[in-house]
Amino acid sequence: MDKNSSKVFFYKGLRKIQNSLYFFFFIIALLVFSYLARDNFSEEEADYSIYSMSYDTNILPDSPRGLEIKYGYRLFIETSQMLGVKSKENPYVGNALSCNNCHLNAGTQAFAIPLIGVNKRFPQYRGRENKTGSLEERINGCFERSMNGKNLKENSKEMKALLAYMNWLGRYVKEDEIINGKGLLKINYPDRAVNLINGKQVFDKHCVECHGEDGQGEKIDNYTFMYPPLWGSNSYNNGAGMTRVLTAAMFIKYNMPQGTTFDNPVLTDEESYDVAGYINQQLRPAKLNLEADFPIREKKPMSTPYPPYADSFSQTQHQLGPFKPIFEYYKKNYNIEKNK
Ligand code: HEC
Numbered sequence: 001m002d003k004n005s006s007k008v009f010f011y012k013g014l015r016k017i018q019n020s021l022y023f024f025f026f027i028i029a030l031l032v033f034s035y036l037a038r039d040n041f042s043e044e045e046a047d048y049s050i051y052s053m054s055y056d057t058n059i060l061p062d063s064p065r066g067l068e069i070k071y072g073y074r075l076f077i078e079t080s081q082m083l084g085v086k087s088k089e090n091p092y093v094g095n096a097l098s099c100n101n102c103h104l105n106a107g108t109q110a111f112a113i114p115l116i117g118v119n120k121r122f123p124q125y126r127g128r129e130n131k132t133g134s135l136e137e138r139i140n141g142c143f144e145r146s147m148n149g150k151n152l153k154e155n156s157k158e159m160k161a162l163l164a165y166m167n168w169l170g171r172y173v174k175e176d177e178i179i180n181g182k183g184l185l186k187i188n189y190p191d192r193a194v195n196l197i198n199g200k201q202v203f204d205k206h207c208v209e210c211h212g213e214d215g216q217g218e219k220i221d222n223y224t225f226m227y228p229p230l231w232g233s234n235s236y237n238n239g240a241g242m243t244r245v246l247t248a249a250m251f252i253k254y255n256m257p258q259g260t261t262f263d264n265p266v267l268t269d270e271e272s273y274d275v276a277g278y279i280n281q282q283l284r285p286a287k288l289n290l291e292a293d294f295p296i297r298e299k300k301p302m303s304t305p306y307p308p309y310a311d312s313f314s315q316t317q318h319q320l321g322p323f324k325p326i327f328e329y330y331k332k333n334y335n336i337e338k339n340k
């Protein structure tokens, strides 16, 4: 072999290496691409099958446990009738709502604050009280605020029945399993204050039909509502989670008008935001001692409508936005990303 032909071999060898390098990169690119594609795919195809299991309490036998779960279920959907002013001299519920009015389909609807699996998420740290709280305490939080009432005794038969119902709802959820569809689904709130005029227009167009011109809903009798009131003495008080405009907007966008589910919203983000602002500017029962909430102030959700705050934005801005500046403030100063 002369000098020249060995050079040719040398270059051919290089070309081979080059080709196999191309091939190598091609395979890597393919792997990266299929990984990314798989990721998008799994996001679209998130598993919500837990919500289509059977949660009909009628399937339960009339055993002591079956009866307790059925009683818990009734308390959940007829809360004010069973625990309100009608039934007791000393009622636990101070308005005309039932748990079911916000935890839709008896607590089994995705992104309507479902209670399937909630028993596995508690005890849990709670910023409002700055301590680790039990599920009983969380339920009582809704009694005191959403129901404008007072605490059930932790060992009362009502509390035990509500827990039995929630434990039963969670029977398909594994310990520590994170299920899709819990809580509420985030919206992209606009970078502006709530427009109350637009909020009223959305209300007139999409809500009046059921909740009434005056927001008082539609009664069947004095204690039973076909459509629940959105404000006034029969609604949730000003310490409830639903009084935060961003919480209400997330609930409304993916659950209202009635029949809406998270995968077929009717309202836009802007409409939900404006109408949530509108209903939460109306009068409702006042809870005492709200300044004691969130002892670690920076943990307070940014649309909490009552002071004190760990910032110097006005109370009006906390109620009606714009929220982007408040979001940026907590991100910069506390590295907390708030979404409600
Ligand atoms: C006016 C609406 C409303 C009513 C009525 C209501 N709740 Fe709630 N509930 C909420 C909101 C809002 C949250 C918190 C959602 C959030 O901000 O993530 C919540 C949270 C909860 C949680 C914790 C859920 C979780 O995923 O961590 C439980 C348990 C609960 N409520 C039980 C009840 C029970 C029991 C009743 C009836 C006695 C009731 N609620 C009535 C609005 C309501």
Ligand code: HEC
Binding pocket: 097, 100, 101, 102, 104, 105, 202, 203, 206, 207, 208, 209, 210, 211, 226, 227, 228, 229, 230, 235, 236, 242, 248, 252, 256, 257, 258, 267, 275, 276, 279
């Ligand atoms: C077709 C009737 C209907 C329409 C229209 C409707 N809702 Fe509702 N809404 C309901 C019912 C029924 C519930 C209680 C859910 C349940 O018990 O299943 C409810 C519950 C609520 C709740 C939580 C409970 C409460 O009383 O605070 C809010 C907030 C709410 N609706 C806001 C709205 C807003 C805002 C609109 C308009 C964008 C609207 N709804 C349109 C029927 C309706």
